[in-house]
Amino acid sequence: MARYAAIDIGSNSIRMEAAEVTPGMPTRILAADRQVTRLGESVFRSGSISPEAMQLAVTVLARMADTYKKLDVMAVRAVATSAVRDTRNQAEFIELASEAIGAPVEIISGREESRLVHLGVQSRWPHPDKRILIVDIGGGSAELIASENGRLRESMSKPLGAVRLAEMFLSEDPPSERHLHHMREYIDEKLANAIPRIGVGSWDHGIATSATASAVICAVHRIPRTKREQADRARASAAQVRQLYSKISSRSLAERRKITGIGPKRAEIIVPGTAVLLRAMETFGLASFYYSAAGVRDGIIADLASRRVGRELSQLSRDQRIEVEHMSSRYGVPLRHARKVADLSRHLFVATMPLHQLPPQFGKLLEAAAYLHDVGHYVNDVSHHKHSYYLVANSDFAGFTDREREVIANLCRYHRKTMPTSGHSPYQGLSGDEKRAVLFLIPLLRLADNLDRSHEQHVESVNCRLHNGHFVVQLMSAPNVDVDLEQWAAERVGEIFRQVYERPITVVKSRS
DSSP states (O other), X not given: OEEEEEEEEOSSEEEEEEEXXXXXXXXXXXXXXXXXXXXXXXXXXXXXXXXHHHHHHHHHHHHHHHHHHTTTOSEEEEEEOHHHHHOTTHHHHHHHHHHHHTSOEEEOOHHHHHHHHHHHHHHHSOOTTXXXXXXXXXXXXXXXXXXXXXXXXXXXXXXXXXXXXXXXXXXXXXXXXXXXXXXHHHHHHHHHTTHHHHOOSOOSEEEEEHHHHHHHHHHHHTOOGGGGGGGTTOEEEHHXXXXXXXXXXXXXXXXXXXXXTOOTTGGGTHHHHHHHHHHHHHHTTOSEEEEOOOOHHHHHHHHHHHTTTTGGGGSOOHHHHHHHHHHHHHTTOOHHHHHHHHHHHHHHXXXXXXXXXXXXXXXXXXXXXXXXXTGGGGTOSTTHHHHHHHHHHTOOOTTSOHHHHHHHHHHXXXXXXXXXXXXXXXXXXXXXXXXXXXXXHHHHHHHHHHTTTTXXXXXXXXXXXXXXXXXXXXXXXXXXXXXXXXXXXXXTTHHHHHHHHSSOEEEEEEEO
């Protein structure tokens, strides 16, 4: 389980999403926010973000950051697109925006924007064996993305955003036929040179993303904005989009605002947005399109998760690892065994994240305990777990706070024999969160230690999964290597694991 946050600073609006990603399970949205800021309006009119738009954006970003910071996210990525790419006061905006969220804001290219949109769509609605065309119409640009068998084949970014076109062409209300004609010619010109690279026809699906596509789908199917989540994966034909465009392009702003599914702010830019969508469908041979609620923010989440960004928070740093290895060696711990237990502990911590839901920082404390749990043998083999606690709790090893050292010491204390009781004063001295963490980590440390019971590293790795209510640990070993002892030892942890995690554990053998 990993938590990430994404911010998409677009030309029309700023979007934030925080999500929890667990391997093998659907991504769980923890928080989402969207605010229309119209950064592109002043950029496309004057070349710079206006002071008013900049102040609004900074305020919105600070509010969004306050939301996801309360969710213990492992990493955040904030990106800015078309309007910020084009503005003259780019440096000023990036500095203020980065300060507002306490993290760097990066300006991404049209190709990177396309990559993230594609990732977002595939993560929420996979098309592993289809040929699809994705049309993403933002405020400043439109991305055309050709995908085959789940892979991005080609993408192009065109200056066909709804805010940009409204500023360039539609100064009258309702729009004049002359202005609409000029806008259509401009759209056709920009789309025409994409044909050789994107291709025409033979698409299995057309998919449109962004708020323009959402508004079109909602208007076609008369879905109220309060129920727009129902629009996800809904379909509209080219004829339906053409009919809607004819309707909205001849009406005033006040009249467009009365159309079901089109919000008051979206009504200001729905005409150019729908024009781009319609001309893209006609140009590339799409008889219909499906709307996907996915976007750049979903792509950011999927990208962070696939690259395991932030997982370093759950693992010892290089300096910390050197420190605990040095201490292990000083007290005569076989380093090969300590390293193997630490490696297995890391895997078990990540695999059980959906169950224990501990902050990732506790993973590195488990790893440190895996290196140090046997140092008590240096004092005496009898009750060596108690001696391990004393040595760790009273040693001055760098890279850890006093509280972290106390958690590590307690884990060493309980790597064998009894579980914590009310009469154990060191454990009772921990905070509530620390006690909970220690309880969930004890079975993992015992399991990792027992999986190298022979100290011969017979178990090369483990594959873990949840199956029918069981936590299944599959032991991977080289051919002709007997891991019966390790399987038996791991199964002995089963009762404690069941007590803590409230589910049985199953240990099975396999071959790597």
